[in-house]
Amino acid sequence: MQKKLLYPLLLIFIIIASINVHAHRPDRSIIYLNIYEASNIEGKFHINVDELNELFGFNLSNKFTVEDIKKHQQEIQRYLLSTTQFKSIKDIHEIVFTNELHTIPTNFGNFISLSFYLENSIDIADNVEVTFKSFIEEDPVHINYLTIWYNWKSGLINNESMIALDFNNKGYTKVLSLTDTSVWKGFMAMVKEGIWHIWIGLDHILFLLALILPSVVRRRKNSSNENSLYGWEPVMTFKAAFLYIIKVVTFFTIAHTITLTLASLEIVMLPSQIVESIIAFSIGLAAFHNIRPIFKMKDWIIAFIFGLFHGFGFASVLSDLGLTGEFLSLSLLGFNVGVEIGQLAIIAVIFPILYLMRKYKFYPKFLIYTSVLLIIISLYWFIERVFDINLYIDDYIFEYVFEFAQWLGLK
Numbered sequence: 001m002q003k004k005l006l007y008p009l010l011l012i013f014i015i016i017a018s019i020n021v022h023a024h025r026p027d028r029s030i031i032y033l034n035i036y037e038a039s040n041i042e043g044k045f046h047i048n049v050d051e052l053n054e055l056f057g058f059n060l061s062n063k064f065t066v067e068d069i070k071k072h073q074q075e076i077q078r079y080l081l082s083t084t085q086f087k088s089i090k091d092i093h094e095i096v097f098t099n100e101l102h103t104i105p106t107n108f109g110n111f112i113s114l115s116f117y118l119e120n121s122i123d124i125a126d127n128v129e130v131t132f133k134s135f136i137e138e139d140p141v142h143i144n145y146l147t148i149w150y151n152w153k154s155g156l157i158n159n160e161s162m163i164a165l166d167f168n169n170k171g172y173t174k175v176l177s178l179t180d181t182s183v184w185k186g187f188m189a190m191v192k193e194g195i196w197h198i199w200i201g202l203d204h205i206l207f208l209l210a211l212i213l214p215s216v217v218r219r220r221k222n223s224s225n226e227n228s229l230y231g232w233e234p235v236m237t238f239k240a241a242f243l244y245i246i247k248v249v250t251f252f253t254i255a256h257t258i259t260l261t262l263a264s265l266e267i268v269m270l271p272s273q274i275v276e277s278i279i280a281f282s283i284g285l286a287a288f289h290n291i292r293p294i295f296k297m298k299d300w301i302i303a304f305i306f307g308l309f310h311g312f313g314f315a316s317v318l319s320d321l322g323l324t325g326e327f328l329s330l331s332l333l334g335f336n337v338g339v340e341i342g343q344l345a346i347i348a349v350i351f352p353i354l355y356l357m358r359k360y361k362f363y364p365k366f367l368i369y370t371s372v373l374l375i376i377i378s379l380y381w382f383i384e385r386v387f388d389i390n391l392y393i394d395d396y397i398f399e400y401v402f403e404f405a406q407w408l409g410l411k
Contacts, residue, residue: 194338255307284378
């Protein structure tokens with residue numbers, strides 16, 4: 001029995017350890033453009049400081065200043081020039097940096113803003129080929145965005161910012177149409193951002209896992225084992241398990257949609273450190289509920305209450321992209337659609353596996369041991385986020401877990 005249980009537990013452990021334990025990585029860079037009628041195109045690069053530290057070996061702390069950045073400004077600009085290009089049928093429009101340099105704190109970390117203009121872009125052609133591969137070659141999960149703040153050619157003149165292009169390791173050279181508002185492109189970019197955010201948001205995934213683990217079993221009633229750790233029995237029908245999933249996921253979706261909307265519209269805001277700490281805590285509480293029920297037969301309460309805080313976490317993505325104006329509502333809709341697609345995809349993979357496993361005698365122990373593992377991970381993240389520290393435990397896990405798997409003959 002223990003041997004049977006070891007392999008699925010170890011597999012989960014390897015999967016978790018293989019993914020960077022920091023659930024919300026700032027894997028994005030952004031170009032903002034202003035396209036005027038009678039002057040050169042102006043823009044800004046927004047680059048995450050943590051990625052600069054990683055790529056160049058800088059030692060910029062969270063309390064860095066503009067003067068700290070100026071020491072590395074030339075090196076950063078050279079890198080951006082080597083990885084970014086604007087090209088039309090008329091010419092290659094060189095990026096010329098100005099002396100304007102700012103620091104920008106966001107929920108995803110600290111960014112720097114470097115201003116520039118494009119040479120010979122007053123009468124630029126309507127279609128521009130843009131290459132933006134900064135950090136993508138070094139980090140395959142990195143995503144770059146090009147966002148339009150102002151574009152007289154397409155009538156985007158009220159600072160109604162919108163995403164025009166997205167770049168990743170599958171394509172970092174794309175064509176920007178200056179006469180097309182690209183509403184559909186912007187919407188689809190936000191759908192993909194929503195999907196990607198929940199797929200790399202390991203804390204959201206683990207919260208979902210904690211919620212759906214008991215979907216395929218029920219606690220025994222009127223039994224001497226009712227209060228024992230393993231007092232579970234498999235559900236008899238697929239319908240019963242599926243209805244459980246529908247109820248829990250629906251309440252989670254309603255909750256995070258409410259706060260995602262409120263936070264994106266800046267009606268209700270919470271400090272990111274508090275939000276991320278509570279998200280970490282939610283995983284442990286949902287997992288503990290699987291061991292000792294807190295709300296008997298009312299699992300949806302946990303999904304709803306903590307879904308509110310997960311919504312604030314989702315909202316930080318939109319706020320950090322700097323989207324405003326009438327396109328904010330469209331971006332909000334696209335992002336929320338993406339989150340739901342990503343969420344359903346995860347459930348579609350996990351739920352059938354759990355349903356097939358439910359009749360095996362080891363499943364109750366599997367549920368409990370996995371919940372214990374989730375509590376440990378939750379505690380780890382909670383301590384890191386509350387005290388704003390890095391415990392580096394994941395680095396050691398990543399280094400040794402595969403050697404352990406090899407020793408067991410699993411790899």
